[in-house]
Amino acid sequence: MSTGKHKLAQPDPGDVPKAVINRLSLYLRELQHLLRSGKTTISSSQLGRMLGFTDAQVRKDLTCFGHFGHPGIGYRCEELVAAIRRILGTDRVWTVALFGVGNLGRALLGYKGFSAKGFQIVAAFDEDPRKAGATIDGIRVHPMDRLDEVIANQRIQLAMITVPAAAAQHVADTAIKAGVVGVVNFAPVTLTVPQEISLVGVDLATELEQISFSVANREKS
Amino acid sequence: MSTGKHKLAQPDPGDVPKAVINRLSLYLRELQHLLRSGKTTISSSQLGRMLGFTDAQVRKDLTCFGHFGHPGIGYRCEELVAAIRRILGTDRVWTVALFGVGNLGRALLGYKGFSAKGFQIVAAFDEDPRKAGATIDGIRVHPMDRLDEVIANQRIQLAMITVPAAAAQHVADTAIKAGVVGVVNFAPVTLTVPQEISLVGVDLATELEQISFSVANREKS
């Protein structure tokens, strides 16, 4: 058996709420900060307070996947980081291709946070032939028609889409046909993908609308 | 009277689920596409299908805020767009300041999607004195120490934070002290703000972790 000493339950992922996975990411981020500042253990209530959750919530979330805590002690940070990374699948390295080398695309190519978390952008694509051939932040920009070849050769698993809205669906279809199994879409459109493909959409304007609503309506208690 | 003919209910925003607001943004985005393609009315089931929701969900979400539908007809796109914009507060223009003119910051300064939705970035700030003084995409970059003055003079309401994680809390505190009432945080840290301030966090690595989890666990059903 390859992985560590603590039992990792494997519940049907279908019955783990999506919100739990989101919080797991936040726990992980917080734990990594804690580790850097030298803390070795933490209780569910401390961790919860840092993020605005209750202690029970933290424990429930974690026990979806196994028994990581130590009664009377709390959670050992290092242990829990390892466990969450295994749960999220970020204990391995993922290969990512970026589609659309515009402003946002370039910014993402240079973003250090991805490789730190195990996501390696290994190729970029752009329709504009003047961009293809360039190397940005060490990443080669290919023309779109090399897509199949590059995805296959470099065994690319995930796609980040930063092309204009009108092109996003076509790019997603093509990338998926070439073998990509997960997509992060930054274009402000709803994409349709086969159900075995994982998809998350990040719409920056939508995020601002959440703020706008809550500011416009902050005359509550 | 300035605003339209349809009743806009004003429920205590506290009892509208956050998820509803998120979906409202998606409805709006979809409706605007529909308008551009010439459609004038749509039913809850059509709109739902486009986004992967049920018809009942769409209707419930909308009736949180008033009666916008026409039995036998559906919703008139233009009318509904206006209503949702009023609900989200994007029928007015919001002034935004951007903090941290790095890769991501620059990309956001150039992003057209914001002004199209009523969010106008009117100033940027950076600690690096070499960046201050420049103008990027028509937006002036100020040194941090002009923060109070600029926020007040330009009546800036919202902040987008794209500084490094270690600086984010301080920047948020300062911006809030200067009068900002809503914050979108792109730095990978949990910010603490007074409860009357609206906050959303967007962590790009976290989004990828959602994909990683679901790809790693897609042997379900």
Place this chain on the structure above:
DNA sequence: CCGTGTGAAATCGTTCACAGCC
């Protein structure tokens, strides 16, 4: 004691199903 893990209770959000209207 402090702190986890966990059934049971409470809360919240979604879907159903149908009355009413065009």
Place this chain on the structure above:
DNA sequence: GGCTGTGAACGATTTCACACGG
């Protein structure tokens, strides 16, 4: 016939409260 608005049923998630372990 097609479609909205809505109470009631259902399902899911969060919180409570306590047994048990260091």
